[in-house]
Amino acid sequence: MKAISIRQPWAWMILNGKDVENRDWATRFRGRVLIHASKGMTYEEWQDAWEFAQGSGLSPKAVNAGLTSKNIARGGIVGSVEIVDCVTKSDSRWFVGRYGFLLRDPEPLPFIPFKGQLGFFDVPDHLLKVSP
Template identity: 50%
Template structure:
Protein backbone atom coordinates (compact mmCIF):
# COMPACT_ATOMS: atom_id res chain seq x y z
CA UNK A 1 0.00 0.00 0.00
CA UNK A 2 1.24 3.43 -0.80
CA UNK A 3 2.72 5.65 0.49
CA UNK A 4 4.22 3.10 2.89
CA UNK A 5 6.03 1.06 0.22
CA UNK A 6 7.66 4.17 -1.27
CA UNK A 7 8.75 5.35 2.18
CA UNK A 8 10.50 2.00 2.70
CA UNK A 9 12.29 1.80 -0.65
CA UNK A 10 13.51 5.39 -0.38
CA UNK A 11 15.08 4.66 3.00
CA UNK A 12 12.70 6.85 4.99
CA UNK A 13 10.74 4.14 6.85
CA UNK A 14 13.01 1.68 8.67
CA UNK A 15 10.47 -0.77 10.06
CA UNK A 16 7.43 -2.63 8.72
CA UNK A 17 4.61 -3.13 11.22
CA UNK A 18 2.79 -6.44 11.34
CA UNK A 19 0.44 -8.30 13.67
CA UNK A 20 2.51 -11.47 13.23
CA UNK A 21 6.21 -12.28 13.76
CA UNK A 22 8.68 -13.70 11.26
CA UNK A 23 11.92 -15.63 11.53
CA UNK A 24 12.78 -14.71 7.95
CA UNK A 25 15.99 -12.71 7.49
CA UNK A 26 17.27 -11.54 4.15
CA UNK A 27 16.29 -9.60 1.05
CA UNK A 28 12.63 -9.12 0.13
CA UNK A 29 10.93 -7.44 -2.77
CA UNK A 30 8.68 -4.57 -1.72
CA UNK A 31 5.19 -4.77 -3.20
CA UNK A 32 2.76 -1.84 -3.32
CA UNK A 33 -0.85 -2.92 -3.36
CA UNK A 34 -3.44 -1.29 -5.57
CA UNK A 35 -4.84 0.91 -2.80
CA UNK A 36 -3.59 4.07 -1.17
CA UNK A 37 -3.74 4.96 2.49
CA UNK A 38 -5.31 8.33 1.69
CA UNK A 39 -4.77 9.87 5.13
CA UNK A 40 -1.09 8.91 5.19
CA UNK A 41 -0.66 10.08 1.59
CA UNK A 42 -2.13 13.48 2.50
CA UNK A 43 0.41 13.78 5.33
CA UNK A 44 3.32 12.68 3.15
CA UNK A 45 2.28 15.08 0.38
CA UNK A 46 2.40 17.84 3.00
CA UNK A 47 5.86 16.72 4.24
CA UNK A 48 4.34 15.54 7.52
CA UNK A 49 5.33 12.26 9.22
CA UNK A 50 2.06 10.25 9.14
CA UNK A 51 2.73 8.64 12.53
CA UNK A 52 4.30 11.41 14.62
CA UNK A 53 3.02 14.55 12.88
CA UNK A 54 6.58 15.91 12.79
CA UNK A 55 8.15 17.36 9.62
CA UNK A 56 9.12 14.67 7.12
CA UNK A 57 12.14 15.03 4.85
CA UNK A 58 11.51 13.07 1.65
CA UNK A 59 13.93 12.78 -1.26
CA UNK A 60 12.90 14.72 -4.37
CA UNK A 61 11.04 12.84 -7.08
CA UNK A 62 9.40 10.13 -4.98
CA UNK A 63 6.58 8.48 -6.92
CA UNK A 64 3.87 6.16 -5.63
CA UNK A 65 3.06 3.45 -8.19
CA UNK A 66 0.53 0.81 -7.17
CA UNK A 67 -0.12 -2.82 -8.06
CA UNK A 68 3.42 -4.14 -8.30
CA UNK A 69 7.00 -4.46 -7.11
CA UNK A 70 8.57 -1.08 -6.32
CA UNK A 71 11.85 -2.01 -4.64
CA UNK A 72 13.94 -4.32 -2.51
CA UNK A 73 15.07 -4.24 1.13
CA UNK A 74 16.64 -6.51 3.71
CA UNK A 75 14.76 -7.70 6.79
CA UNK A 76 17.40 -8.13 9.46
CA UNK A 77 15.33 -8.61 12.63
CA UNK A 78 11.81 -8.86 14.03
CA UNK A 79 11.09 -7.00 17.27
CA UNK A 80 8.22 -6.45 19.73
CA UNK A 81 9.36 -2.93 20.66
CA UNK A 82 11.34 -0.25 18.88
CA UNK A 83 12.37 3.38 19.30
CA UNK A 84 11.71 3.94 15.59
CA UNK A 85 9.10 6.67 15.05
CA UNK A 86 7.53 4.35 12.47
CA UNK A 87 6.83 1.53 14.96
CA UNK A 88 3.13 1.15 15.81
CA UNK A 89 2.49 -2.58 15.48
CA UNK A 90 2.61 -5.72 17.53
CA UNK A 91 5.76 -6.72 15.64
CA UNK A 92 8.24 -4.74 13.61
CA UNK A 93 10.36 -6.11 10.78
CA UNK A 94 13.58 -4.09 10.91
CA UNK A 95 14.62 -2.97 7.43
CA UNK A 96 17.91 -1.85 5.93
CA UNK A 97 19.59 -1.54 2.53
CA UNK A 98 16.31 -0.50 0.90
CA UNK A 99 16.30 0.83 -2.64
CA UNK A 100 13.78 1.38 -5.41
CA UNK A 101 13.64 -0.88 -8.46
CA UNK A 102 12.00 -0.25 -11.81
CA UNK A 103 8.27 -0.84 -11.36
CA UNK A 104 7.04 -4.34 -12.28
CA UNK A 105 3.28 -4.95 -12.28
CA UNK A 106 2.50 -7.92 -10.08
CA UNK A 107 -0.54 -9.17 -8.21
CA UNK A 108 -0.09 -9.07 -4.44
CA UNK A 109 -0.89 -11.63 -1.76
CA UNK A 110 -0.98 -11.67 2.01
CA UNK A 111 2.28 -12.45 3.79
CA UNK A 112 5.49 -13.36 1.98
CA UNK A 113 4.96 -14.65 -1.55
CA UNK A 114 6.80 -15.42 -4.77
CA UNK A 115 5.79 -12.82 -7.34
CA UNK A 116 4.12 -13.94 -10.54
CA UNK A 117 5.38 -11.77 -13.39
CA UNK A 118 3.58 -13.69 -16.10
CA UNK A 119 1.47 -11.44 -18.27
CA UNK A 120 -2.29 -11.64 -17.93
CA UNK A 121 -3.98 -13.98 -20.38
CA UNK A 122 -4.96 -12.37 -23.68
CA UNK A 123 -8.58 -11.33 -23.99
CA UNK A 124 -10.88 -13.94 -25.46
CA UNK A 125 -11.75 -13.22 -29.09
CA UNK A 126 -15.23 -11.89 -29.58
CA UNK A 127 -17.62 -14.04 -31.53
CA UNK A 128 -18.18 -12.83 -35.05
CA UNK A 129 -21.40 -10.91 -35.48
CA UNK A 130 -23.90 -12.77 -37.60
CA UNK A 131 -25.09 -10.65 -40.47
CA UNK A 132 -28.14 -11.72 -42.46
CA UNK A 133 -27.32 -12.45 -46.10
CA UNK A 134 -29.61 -9.70 -47.27
CA UNK A 135 -27.49 -7.10 -45.41
CA UNK A 136 -24.41 -8.02 -47.43
CA UNK A 137 -25.77 -6.65 -50.68
CA UNK A 138 -27.35 -3.38 -49.62
CA UNK A 139 -26.46 -0.28 -51.51
Protein backbone atom coordinates (compact mmCIF):
# COMPACT_ATOMS: atom_id res chain seq x y z
CA MET A 1 0.00 0.00 0.00
CA LYS A 2 1.17 3.55 -0.70
CA ALA A 3 2.20 5.82 2.18
CA ILE A 4 3.18 9.45 2.61
CA SER A 5 5.36 10.90 5.38
CA ILE A 6 4.01 13.83 7.33
CA ARG A 7 5.71 15.59 10.21
CA GLN A 8 4.04 15.57 13.59
CA PRO A 9 1.76 16.95 14.89
CA TRP A 10 0.30 17.39 11.38
CA ALA A 11 -0.06 13.62 10.91
CA TRP A 12 -2.04 13.42 14.16
CA MET A 13 -4.16 16.38 13.04
CA ILE A 14 -5.02 14.61 9.75
CA LEU A 15 -6.27 11.60 11.69
CA ASN A 16 -8.35 13.94 13.85
CA GLY A 17 -9.95 16.27 11.32
CA LYS A 18 -7.40 18.21 9.22
CA ASP A 19 -8.83 17.87 5.71
CA VAL A 20 -5.98 19.18 3.51
CA GLU A 21 -2.33 18.17 3.25
CA ASN A 22 -0.26 21.00 1.72
CA ARG A 23 2.55 20.20 -0.70
CA ASP A 24 4.77 21.98 -3.21
CA TRP A 25 4.01 19.26 -5.74
CA ALA A 26 0.83 17.99 -7.37
CA THR A 27 -0.37 14.40 -7.51
CA ARG A 28 -2.77 12.40 -9.64
CA PHE A 29 -2.96 9.75 -6.93
CA ARG A 30 -6.48 9.13 -5.62
CA GLY A 31 -7.45 6.59 -3.01
CA ARG A 32 -6.46 5.35 0.41
CA VAL A 33 -2.92 6.09 1.56
CA LEU A 34 -1.11 5.28 4.78
CA ILE A 35 -0.05 8.16 6.99
CA HIS A 36 3.57 7.84 8.09
CA ALA A 37 4.59 10.08 10.99
CA SER A 38 8.09 11.36 10.27
CA LYS A 39 10.71 10.71 12.90
CA GLY A 40 12.02 14.28 12.94
CA MET A 41 10.22 17.11 14.76
CA THR A 42 11.55 20.09 16.65
CA TYR A 43 9.80 21.67 19.60
CA GLU A 44 9.47 24.86 17.54
CA GLU A 45 7.66 22.92 14.79
CA TRP A 46 5.35 21.47 17.45
CA GLN A 47 4.55 24.93 18.82
CA ASP A 48 4.10 26.49 15.37
CA ALA A 49 1.67 23.76 14.30
CA TRP A 50 -0.51 24.19 17.39
CA GLU A 51 -0.43 27.96 17.01
CA PHE A 52 -1.67 27.55 13.43
CA ALA A 53 -4.36 25.11 14.60
CA GLN A 54 -5.83 27.57 17.13
CA GLY A 55 -9.61 27.61 16.84
CA SER A 56 -9.78 24.29 14.98
CA GLY A 57 -10.98 22.33 18.00
CA LEU A 58 -7.99 19.99 17.80
CA SER A 59 -5.96 21.50 20.65
CA PRO A 60 -8.44 20.50 23.39
CA LYS A 61 -8.73 17.02 21.86
CA ALA A 62 -4.92 16.64 21.99
CA VAL A 63 -4.80 17.87 25.60
CA ASN A 64 -7.58 15.45 26.60
CA ALA A 65 -5.64 12.62 24.96
CA GLY A 66 -2.52 13.57 26.95
CA LEU A 67 -0.62 14.26 23.72
CA THR A 68 2.73 16.04 24.06
CA SER A 69 5.77 16.70 21.88
CA LYS A 70 7.56 13.98 23.85
CA ASN A 71 5.00 11.17 23.54
CA ILE A 72 3.48 11.68 20.07
CA ALA A 73 4.11 8.71 17.78
CA ARG A 74 6.96 9.29 15.33
CA GLY A 75 8.91 7.14 12.90
CA GLY A 76 6.12 4.88 11.68
CA ILE A 77 2.67 4.30 10.27
CA VAL A 78 -0.10 5.88 12.38
CA GLY A 79 -3.18 5.63 10.17
CA SER A 80 -4.67 6.04 6.74
CA VAL A 81 -6.77 8.56 4.85
CA GLU A 82 -8.37 8.82 1.43
CA ILE A 83 -6.97 11.38 -1.03
CA VAL A 84 -9.93 12.56 -3.11
CA ASP A 85 -8.40 15.44 -5.07
CA CYS A 86 -5.39 17.72 -5.55
CA VAL A 87 -6.27 21.41 -5.78
CA THR A 88 -4.62 24.82 -6.06
CA LYS A 89 -7.43 26.61 -4.19
CA SER A 90 -9.65 25.65 -1.28
CA ASP A 91 -11.87 27.28 1.34
CA SER A 92 -10.51 24.90 3.99
CA ARG A 93 -8.79 26.64 6.89
CA TRP A 94 -5.97 24.12 6.44
CA PHE A 95 -5.11 25.08 2.84
CA VAL A 96 -1.97 27.24 2.71
CA GLY A 97 0.25 25.57 0.15
CA ARG A 98 0.83 25.61 -3.54
CA TYR A 99 -1.12 22.34 -3.81
CA GLY A 100 -3.55 20.77 -1.39
CA PHE A 101 -4.41 17.10 -1.23
CA LEU A 102 -8.07 16.96 -0.17
CA LEU A 103 -8.56 14.28 2.46
CA ARG A 104 -11.47 12.34 3.91
CA ASP A 105 -12.27 9.30 6.02
CA PRO A 106 -9.23 9.24 8.34
CA GLU A 107 -8.60 5.94 10.15
CA PRO A 108 -6.06 5.74 12.99
CA LEU A 109 -4.08 2.51 13.12
CA PRO A 110 -1.93 0.92 15.80
CA PHE A 111 1.60 2.33 15.48
CA ILE A 112 3.86 0.36 13.12
CA PRO A 113 7.53 1.39 13.15
CA PHE A 114 8.69 2.00 9.60
CA LYS A 115 11.27 4.21 7.88
CA GLY A 116 9.72 6.97 5.79
CA GLN A 117 10.71 8.33 2.40
CA LEU A 118 10.06 11.38 0.27
CA GLY A 119 6.93 11.41 -1.90
CA PHE A 120 4.66 8.38 -1.99
CA PHE A 121 6.30 5.10 -1.08
CA ASP A 122 5.28 1.48 -0.71
CA VAL A 123 4.68 -0.30 2.59
CA PRO A 124 4.56 -4.11 2.40
CA ASP A 125 1.06 -5.47 3.02
CA HIS A 126 2.33 -8.03 5.53
CA LEU A 127 3.25 -5.20 7.94
CA LEU A 128 -0.37 -4.08 8.04
CA LYS A 129 -1.76 -7.43 9.21
CA VAL A 130 -3.11 -7.06 12.73
CA SER A 131 -3.01 -10.12 14.96
CA PRO A 132 -6.43 -11.35 16.18
